[in-house]
Amino acid sequence: xxxxLQTWKVSPSVKIALPSYLRNLSRVAAKYNVRFDAxxxxxxxxxxxxxxxxxxxxxxxxxxxxxSARCLxxxxxxxxxxxxxxxxxxxHSIGRPHGHRPTATCxxxxxxxxxxxxxxxxPHRCALYARKILxxxxxxxxxxxxxxxxxxxxxxxxxxxxxEQATHEGRILFNxxxxxxxxLSCHFRVFLPPSDRCTSVVRRPARGATIPLxxxxxxxxxxxxxxxxxxxxxxxxxxxxxxDARNVSALVPGLRQCNQTAELYAVSIAAARVPPFAPxxxxxx
Numbered sequence: 541x542x543x544x545l546q547t548w549k550v551s552p553s554v555k556i557a558l559p560s561y562l563r564n565l566s567r568v569a570a571k572y573n574v575r576f577d578a579x580x581x582x583x584x585x586x587x588x589x590x591x592x593x594x595x596x597x598x599x600x601x602x603x604x605x606x607x608s609a610r611c612l613x614x615x616x617x618x619x620x621x622x623x624x625x626x627x628x629x630x631x632h633s634i635g636r637p638h639g640h641r642p643t644a645t646c647x648x649x650x651x652x653x654x655x656x657x658x659x660x661x662x663p664h665r666c667a668l669y670a671r672k673i674l675x676x677x678x679x680x681x682x683x684x685x686x687x688x689x690x691x692x693x694x695x696x697x698x699x700x701x702x703x704e705q706a707t708h709e710g711r712i713l714f715n716x717x718x719x720x721x722x723x724l725s726c727h728f729r730v731f732l733p734p735s736d737r738c739t740s741v742v743r744r745p746a747r748g749a750t751i752p753l754x755x756x757x758x759x760x761x762x763x764x765x766x767x768x769x770x771x772x773x774x775x776x777x778x779x780x781x782x783x784d785a786r787n788v789s790a791l792v793p794g795l796r797q798c799n800q801t802a803e804l805y806a807v808s809i810a811a812a813r814v815p816p817f818a819p820x821x822x823x824x825x
Contacts, residue, residue: 544569544576544728546593573732578720580742585720585727586681587622591673594621596681596739608669615659616666621674625683628671640664678739693717711821718742755819756780758810762792762802772797776806778813786813 541548543566568574576595578585592604592613603609612618616627630650633639640648644662651663660666674683694702694715702712720727757780764774774792781787792805807822814820 541593542590544574545590545595545724547595547597548593572730573734574728574730575732576724576727577729577732578727579718581681581720581727582722583684584722585724586683587620587625588722588724589621589681591618591621591624594673594677594681596678597673597676598678599676602673602676606669608666611660611666612670616654618670621677621683624670624673627667628674631667631671640667679741680739693719716744753815753818755821756814757821757823758786758814759823760803760806760810761825762799762804762806764797764799764802767799774798774802774805776802776809778806778810780813788813 543549592609612624612627616623618624618627630640630648631642633648634642638648640646640651642664644664646652646664654660654663677683694713694717698713699715702715704710705712759779760777762774762776764772766772767774774797775789776792777789779787788809790805790809792802794801803824807824810822811820
């Protein structure tokens with residue numbers, strides 16, 4: 541069991557036979573709202589998550605101790621989402637030649653193999669239960685067979701061009717991808733709000749009509765006095781060209797005053813001063 545990937549709570553009581561370091565770890569994790577989360581999980585990431593007591597199961601009636609659930613674990617070796625998906629996949633071949641049949645005596649190769657080894661007396665029932673589990677995952681964690689298409693990633697050609705440009709200190713096209721890939725350990729977050737996870741699917745809307753405009757080049761910079769101290773004061777600068785009305789310098793708002801926030805604030809100011817459909821080249825250190 542994994543308290544971060546499954547709906548299983550660790551009791552901090554000393555009566556529970558857990559090593560003290562694990563009890564302390566669970567207390568700290570609960571105090572600072574540590575949990576697993578991903579904005580746009582890839583299919584491979586979804587596959588690697590435990591399917592039993594999955595944190596994103598939306599239907600509490602999905603139980604891990606039913607007859608079918610026990611058979612899936614003991615006889616089919618199902619522990620993760622990807623394994624459950626492979627068991628349920630045979631249901632897509634119903635009605636096809638040599639495909640799966642919705643009976644306990646289905647003659648398809650997968651069901652025959654499972655029955656012949658004495659592992660399962662009704663593979664169809666288990667496939668149905670595997671599909672039921674997967675269909676009750678919350679939207680962001682549902683399986684979507686096929687390539688990841690969120691309209692947020694650069695094409696392979698543009699990614700290759702970025703590599704070539706980087707070697708020659710050329711212009712690099714910003715990659716807006718937020719696709720979360722393996723390993724799972726890269727997606728634990730801390731200081732998250734105590735509310736439930738956001739479960740909606742992240743997708744960029746389809747592009748509408750575009751208006752051809754000349755590319756805009758802007759220089760941005762940020763700096764900070766007393767960086768790293770409580771008295772730090774940060775500022776940002778944006779320069780388009782000589783005497784351009786869009787040139788500006790500004791103090792960084794908010795409590796987080798440092799050179800990194802100043803750099804980011806400068807970029808946000810520049811982006812806000814250019815039409816959203818105009819190609820924008822940001823020159824920054």
